[in-house]
Amino acid sequence: MQITDNPLMMEMQRLRGEVAPSQGLETQVTQQVNNTSGADFSALLSQALGTVTELQSNSAQLATRLEMGDSRVTLSDTVIAREKASVAFEATVQVRNKFVEAYKEIMSMPV
Template sequence: MIEKVNSPANIQAMLQTLKQYETEAKSGLNPENVGKSEISQPSFLDAVKSAVGSVNDAAQAAGIRKTAYEKGEDIPLTDVVLSMQRSSVAFEATLQIRNKMLRAYEEVLRMPV
């Protein structure tokens, strides 16, 4: 939330915060701080698992809507078709990313050492 800057106390607090950010940014450039990150970054494996999981979730949601529509539940056909298309696009995008990664890996293998 952005606070209103209408008093000298707010301005001083904001300046103090900016100075603190500047100090933190400068300390990040020191050689002894290299490799020490306080922010945990997800690994490549975690990112891939998350992406595949979201594609799987989309496919399952599309299947559930399709089955519910076939059973006669009150679900509009447009919702069913839209969820099926979302699932299809997500799967195709994942497939294309996989293909590009495989080509890049094969290219790296062909590089002379």
């Protein structure tokens, strides 16, 4: 599975393509709010977190099997699984950081 096969990355690329860069911020927000045909945000977030958890679990299982001497598991498979889990986790942390930053910015706006 390549990084582009990651559901979180595919969703981010899809969302990036939906909004043209020449549109104003107000138009972008209105378009996103009125987009009822899209998936529920909380469902997308839950799915992305589930994928990260699954990658981390798979990585841990491969590492355990390699340590136990399972001949069907190679070191390269284990390292690749660990890196996939690491990249997915780092992407999740960056998304969380952006949400916290946006929340702080919204909360500091005068009413």
